[in-house]
Amino acid sequence: MSPQDQHGSRGYSVPTGRPYALKELQAGLGSLGDHLRELYDGSHPAEYEGIADALYTAFQTAAGLAPAKSYTGCPEHPNGALDPEAPDGWGRCLICNDRRRLGLRSRGGRPAAAAPPAGEQRRLGYPVPEPPYTHEVLRAQLRTVEDRRFHLSISSPAEDFVRLADDLHRAFIVARELSRPRNASGCSEHPGAPIDPDAPPGEGCIFCAGRKRRAQRPAQTPEMLPRIKRGERRQLQRRFERPPG
Numbered sequence: 001m002s003p004q005d006q007h008g009s010r011g012y013s014v015p016t017g018r019p020y021a022l023k024e025l026q027a028g029l030g031s032l033g034d035h036l037r038e039l040y041d042g043s044h045p046a047e048y049e050g051i052a053d054a055l056y057t058a059f060q061t062a063a064g065l066a067p068a069k070s071y072t073g074c075p076e077h078p079n080g081a082l083d084p085e086a087p088d089g090w091g092r093c094l095i096c097n098d099r100r101r102l103g104l105r106s107r108g109g110r111p112a113a114a115a116p117p118a119g120e121q122r123r124l125g126y127p128v129p130e131p132p133y134t135h136e137v138l139r140a141q142l143r144t145v146e147d148r149r150f151h152l153s154i155s156s157p158a159e160d161f162v163r164l165a166d167d168l169h170r171a172f173i174v175a176r177e178l179s180r181p182r183n184a185s186g187c188s189e190h191p192g193a194p195i196d197p198d199a200p201p202g203e204g205c206i207f208c209a210g211r212k213r214r215a216q217r218p219a220q221t222p223e224m225l226p227r228i229k230r231g232e233r234r235q236l237q238r239r240f241e242r243p244p245g
Helices: 003-010 018-030 032-037 045-065 094-106 135-150 158-178 206-216
Strands: none
Touching (some): 018 045, 032 045, 135 158
16 A cells, blocks of 8 residues: 555544644734724834734744745755755755765765755745835735635645745735834934934934044044153052041
């Protein structure tokens, strides 16, 4: 009997913890759309903090439901070093590729082991959307998340949870950027800097204004102390006299 027949005879087995985690995910995402509809383009960044926190929590839950991502695509060394000179058809794992190279030398040029199929090499990292990060972009990302989670169930394939985790990560990045303090000072070097009330218009960054003031101060000639001859001690003038006795 083939492994597929054996698996079919036993029936489908739900992964441990998936029903509870999926329920938590559905509950966490249920009210996000209503919360976002209460905001508008130009809302205060603090109003996006709750949405960013909820999206990050949901992303972590979805990432736990999906198969673990691997940097190398190697099941033995998922977080190992990447091979910068991997031959075509080989994997990305530097350790396994070094073993194959040693096998090639010891066996007269024959490959020591077959490269893992491309389908088994899991994707690297999570996607990050391109700017600009606006309120409308966040709404579009949440609509995509809503469509995906609506069709999720405990028997959904692992690829559906992978796609949901990717979409949640995109939405979280947009919400996180919207929750950052706005650039009130207008400084590209210090976008979150406080405003200097004494600075002229257009130069409100307190860091740049302080640096400009220091540069405008006249240079002072350093005062050199007289050199002490060998065997003498410098007499220091005391600020306070010692009490008698």
